[in-house]
Amino acid sequence: MAAELRLVERSKEGDLQAFEELVLMYQKQIYNLGYRMMGNEEDACDIAQEAFLRAYKSIGKFNLKSRFGTWIYRIAMNLCIDELRKRKKTKLYPIVHNDNPEDKQYKLVSDAGDLPEELVEKKETRLKVQQAINRLPEDHRTMIVLRDIQGRSYQEIADIMGLNLGTVKSRISRARYNLKEEIEKQTGTERRELRLKC
Amino acid sequence: MGNCNEVREQLSLYIDGMLEPGEAEGVENHLKACPECSKEVEEIRRLIRECGEMEEKEPPEYLAPMIINSIRKQARGKNTRFSRWLGNRRIVSAAAAVLLVLVVAKGVMPALENGFWGGMKAANDMSTDQTQEEPVAEEYGLSSQEALNKAMAPEGRGASSEAEFDVAEDGAGGQIKMGREMFALTADEAQPPQQVEQKEAEAGRKIINNAELSLNVENFDESFRAIQQVVEKTGGFIQSSNSYVSRSNVGEDGRDYKEGHVALRIPGSEFYRALDEIEHLGKTTNKSVFGNDVTKQYMDMEARLKSKEVQEERLLDILSKAAKVEDILRIENELNRVRTEIEMYVSQMRDWDNLVQYSTINVFIREVEPKDKQVSPPKMGNLWDRVKKGFILTTNGILDIVEALIVGIGFALPVIIIAGAGYLVWRGFRNKKSIQGR
Structure with a gap:
């Protein structure tokens, strides 16, 4: 923490190298946040790049009392939400989820300890969950990503999102119930489709 | 069981341990009694577990360099966005700039030509100027160096050219004889021998003489009159002439100097004499003489003409004897063809005759200040006038340019509007795409 603080302080003074170290420290987390929020790798990269660029531009305004991680998360999260809203509004760019890695990983790890059937099942449910998450509205998706996927504490989430704890x-x-419903809805349609096929 | 709904709202927090101790106890008690809510809890737990099991994804290797790169770019220039835009579209910008300049220039140019920098005020609409004059002189100067040398020799020119004419006459005689032999072959019957002999006497050598002179004179009008006199004396004529006030050649006293070009046609025999006289009207800066000997071509054509004439006569003879319409038509056709050819030859020969008969002299006259003749004291008297004149001239020029620039903006406005609209559209498009993908 102390090391991070020093890096932030140096960055505020205009030390490019210090900021670059911060980028290396946080790029994975921000990338993953972007990936879970946007649903694909390309958007995740763009979100990460834009988030760090914005952070660099306004590092001077960064308040040293708060944590850099929270701050960069907040920037990235706002970018994601803005982008999602923009797409929903214009309907020009439907989000594509076909490059979900849970599909690809299956072949790579199939010789690991798990039994194949179990593994397939696991992958399938995981894919289902991810797809359901992608269908959630932004504010609920945010909560699931931060709380259940990334395991942030309620307080951290409140800080990142600039909300009070009660909210x-x-x-x-609500997000969890919503997600549960989405998954059930999905399973329902799948079953119906299956029945139709038979 | 009535508080199932209430409990369900708390289940999520209960799982995360975010409930107040009292509330948590209540939920726990309810769950023990309510299997449905217990099932619900399990489902939510499983869901959370599913989410938590999603692995962290490794970012692609290029991500960190990409981010750092963009930040460095940002660090290099504060107004990066604009410079990036410029950088990416340097070619487009350059093209746009050139277009703009061209469009503005289109508006500005006429003003420049008419008002300020224009080299000269043409007295009549004529395009000849010094720059055009130079290359011509050079070209001829090179091609007819020999002729020039011969003509330049101040004395003995008459003698030398006379001698040459002697030789020429001999040569021509030989050629004529040869020509007659040719006639003999083709046109013997039709052509009485005396007639040919007569032609031979007339012929001489067919030489088309041309000359160019560039003169610097002290008084344009006087020189022009002198040239006219020479032309009258030699029995020639002035084919064309023009004069204009030179703007590039303004004297110290602000006097206008004239320039001009006269094309003279001088009878062949008087050519060298006229050239000599005109040459001495001023300082010759360039002189070139070139002769084109068309004797052989002329003779050839004459021979061909004769043969065609014979052919024509024969055709006429046949025509008078022909009876069948078909034959008549065919013969007339042929006759027509022959006559066209004859006309062509005659016209070409007439042209040559004309050119040989009258040599052409192109004189370029340029009025200059006689600096070497007299010392001109600085004329202080009209100094103020000249200052005033200069001031007004420049001011007018500047006003012209300003006006033209404003007009030029008018010219450019549509382009600017279109470009601006294009930029806005592009920017909007880019913003939309900025996150979507590279």
């Missing part, structure tokens, strides 16, 4: 609590609760 975060109720929102996470």
Whole structure:
């Protein structure tokens, strides 16, 4: 933490190298955040790049009392939400999920300890969950990504999103129910489709 | 079981341990009693577990360099966005700039030509100027160096050219004889021998003489009159002439100097004499003489003409004897063809005759200040006038340019509007795409 603080301080003074170290420290987390929010790798890269660029531009305004991680998360999260809203509004760029890695990983790890059938099942449910997440509205998706995928504490989430704790609590609760419903809906349609095929 | 809904709202927090101790106890008690809610809890737990099991994805290797690169770019220039835009579209910008300049220039040029920098005020609409004059002189100077040398020799020119004419006459005689032999072959019957002999006497050598003179004179009008006199004396004529006030050649006293070009046609025999006289009207800066001997071509054509004439006569003879319409038509056709050819030859020969009979002299006259003749004291008297004149001239020029620039903006406005609209559209498009993908 102390090391990070020093890096941030140096960055604020205009030390490019210090900021680059911060980038290396956080790029994976931001990339993953972008990936879970946007649903594909390309958008994740763009979000990460844009988030760090914005952070660099406004590092001077960064308040040293807060954590850099929270701050960069917030920037990235806002970018994701903006972008998702923009796409929903214009309907020009439907999000494509066909490059979901859970599909690809199957072949790579199939000789690992798990039994194949179990593994397939696991992959399938995981894919289902990811697809359901992608269908959630932004505010709910945010909560699932931060809380359940990345395991952030309620307080952290409140800080990142600039919400009070109560709002975060109720929102996470609603987001989970929403997700559950989405998955059930999906399973339902799948079953119907299956029945139709038979 | 009435508080199932209430409990369900708390289940999520209960799982995360975010409930107040009292609330958590209540939920726990309810769950023990309510299997449905217990099932619900399990489902949510499983869901959370599924989410938590999603692995962290490794970012692609290029991500970090890409981010750092963009940040460095940002660090290099504060107004990066604009410079990036410029950088990416340097060619487009350059093209746009050139277009703009061209469009503005289109508006500005006429003003420049008419008002300020224009080299000269043409007295009549004529395009000849010094720059055009130079290459011509050079070309001829090179090609007819020999002729020039001969003509330049101040004395003995008459003698030398006379001698040459002697030789020429001999040569021509030989050629004529040869020509007659040719006639003899083709046109013997039709052509009485005396007639040919007569032609031979007339012929002489067919030489088309041309000359160019560039003169610097002190008084244009006087020189022009002198040239006219020479032309009258030699029995020639002035084919064309023009004069204009030179703007590039302004004297110290602000006097206008004239320039001009006269094309003279001088009877062949008087050519050298006229050239000599005109040459002495001023300082000759360039002189070139070139002769084109068309004797052989002329003779050839004459021979061909004769043979065609014979053919024509024969055709006429046949025509008078022909009875069948078909034959008549065919003969007339042929006759027509022959006559066209005859006309062509005659016209070409007439042209040559004309050119040989009248040599052409192109004189370029340029009025200059006689600096070497007299010391001109600085004329202080009209100094103020000249200052005033200069001031007005320059001011007018500047006003012309300003006006033209404003007009030029008018010219450019549509382009600017279109370009601006294009830029806005492009920017909007880019913003939309900025996150979508590279």
